[in-house]
Amino acid sequence: MIETREVSNELNVYLDRIQRRMVIAGIVGLILVVVGVLLDLDQFYQSYLYAYLFWLGITLGSLAWLLIHDITGGEWGVAVRPLLETSALLIGLMALLFIPLFFGIDRLYVWARPEVVAQDALLQHKEPYLNIPFFAGRAVFYFIAWGGSIFLLNRWWRRQAQQPTLGVAARLRRFSAPALALYGLTMTFGSFDWLMSLDPHWYSTIFGVLVAAGQATAGLAFAIGVAVYLGHFSPFSELVTADHLNDLGNLLLTAVIFWAYIAFMQYLIIWSGDLPEEVVWYLYRLEGGWNWVPLALLFFHFIVPFVMLLSSRVKRSAPRLASVALLLLVAELVHLYWLVAPAFSHSQFTIHWLDFVMPVFIGGLWLAAFIWQLRRQVLVLSSETTG
Secondary structure: OEEEEOOOHHHHHHHHHHHHHHHHHHHHHHHHHHHHHHHOHHHHHHHHHHHHHHHHHHHHHHHHHHHHHHHHOOOHHHHHHHHHHHHHOOHHHHHHHHHHHHOOHHHHOHHHOHHHHOOOHHHHHHOOOOOHHHHHHHHHHHHHHHHHHHHHHHHHHHHHHHOOOHHHHHHHHHHHHHHHHHHHHHHHHHHHHHOHHHOOOOOOOOHHHHHHHHHHHHHHHHHHHHHHHOOOOOOHHHHOOHHHHHHHHHHHHHHHHHHHHHHHHHHHHHHHHOOHHHHHHHHHHHOOOOOHHHHHHHHHHHHHHHHHHOOHHHHOOHHHHHHHHHHHHHHHHHHHHHHHHHHOOOOOOOOOHHHHHHHHHHHHHHHHHHHHHHHHOOEEEEOOOOO
16 A cells, blocks of 8 residues: 655754755855865865765665665665655756866866877777767766656656556556666766776776665665654654664665675786786775775775674664664765775875865755755655555
């Protein structure tokens, strides 16, 4: 049975207070960002890129879980689907926030500098793909694909909530399978464009899968954290049960294992192949002080959450599961920093104050928009799957 609920007045008041804080954080962050732009424009773009990809990852990870739920069904979606949907609907905001990166392409990517390309035979060979107009066109296509997917999902799910029919449920399933494949394809090329081409001489065929695995982990972890955080208010108090948390914990465990497997296999294949153009990418990230970052990721992106999520007591406890989710969000932010920053400082580990400010700035905007979208949403509660 499917029913709809409005956000309660008590929750509205609470969200309004949080939203004001996020707006203030965004304004303070904006002031600091302007200072950063004036002091070091190159560092601004470097910090902006990794912070942007973190919040984009939560948005796209939420979209991926929505598609998976429509394909497979399951009671786990009852607790987090409204939150996943709200996060995914922010793809329009992320498209707008991508615009500043267009103005910094030549500062981020060496393949966008004609004087560098003129002296590099490999970059000349890749120029039909790695050029600014095609780069921009691909980005537009990615956002159209992602935005169109969540628009149709949201529209059909609302229709199903208002007047449940087998036809709409079947349409959701038929649409979600190819849409999930499209997400995988576009995110693979998006990761090639925005992350892998920071080092255009390096390549990995499973790099896109690694990025998508991180997005899936971050999207689900964020939804779990918010569901627990809002669990004292109606209607979330009716959504989040111990059984639902246990299911979500199992899914989060699966995402953690999958991320670790892909990360290890990429390292193993490249390191055992011992090809200079591939190994050098890891050398940049394992020397000069960067070596502690993958060690931290091993513990906090895999071992600690893996051990904790093996326990049913942790998975059925809202505070404990939320703490694991928060840990994974921080770990994914560090992971993206490790993917981006060494491309600009090969010899020595560095961290700039903008690396702390930028996630707060973009996060303040994203969370304020998330709360605004959540408050205006009609929450769809279901005791069954969409079928």
